[in-house]
Amino acid sequence: METLRRISYGMYIISSKKGEKLNGQIANTVFQITSEPPTIAVSINKQNLTHDCISGSGVFSVSILAKDTPMKFIGAFGFKSGRETDKFAGVKYLTGKTGAPVVLDMPWVSLKRKCCQGPMPGPTRSLLARLLRPR
Numbered sequence: 001m002e003t004l005r006r007i008s009y010g011m012y013i014i015s016s017k018k019g020e021k022l023n024g025q026i027a028n029t030v031f032q033i034t035s036e037p038p039t040i041a042v043s044i045n046k047q048n049l050t051h052d053c054i055s056g057s058g059v060f061s062v063s064i065l066a067k068d069t070p071m072k073f074i075g076a077f078g079f080k081s082g083r084e085t086d087k088f089a090g091v092k093y094l095t096g097k098t099g100a101p102v103v104l105d106m107p108w109v110s111l112k113r114k115c116c117q118g119p120m121p122g123p124t125r126s127l128l129a130r131l132l133r134p135r
Helices: 050-059 072-078
Strands: 012-018 019-025 030-035 038-047 059-065 093-095 100-103 107-115 124-134
Touching: 012 050, 012 100, 019 050, 019 072, 019 093, 030 100, 038 050, 050 059, 050 093, 059 100, 093 107
Parallel strands: none
Antiparallel strands: 012 019, 012 059, 030 038, 038 124, 059 107, 093 100, 107 124
């Protein structure tokens, strides 16, 4: 898939939901595992609210940010906790079939995922997910 060829080291917003609560965080590692079926991996700190949302819903999205994304926009998803603030307030996004929010404001491309990996030991969890539909 063409979308998988665009993944490189960069900045990503990993977003999910838990019930009606939406949350997202900055991540700097997303990588391709296989091209068939199209599968990626991301690493999420287990203490982050985004991890709780992904664990609860089993879905997440990846928004690949453009190189010129302003630091203020990155900071809204990276320097604050979703437990204390609504990270999606004032941000353009859509929810598709999975309900995971896809950021529309600054991304270069977005991917919707259904999570398919179980628990892992240690402070982070690597999540494997199959591509549902690129935007």
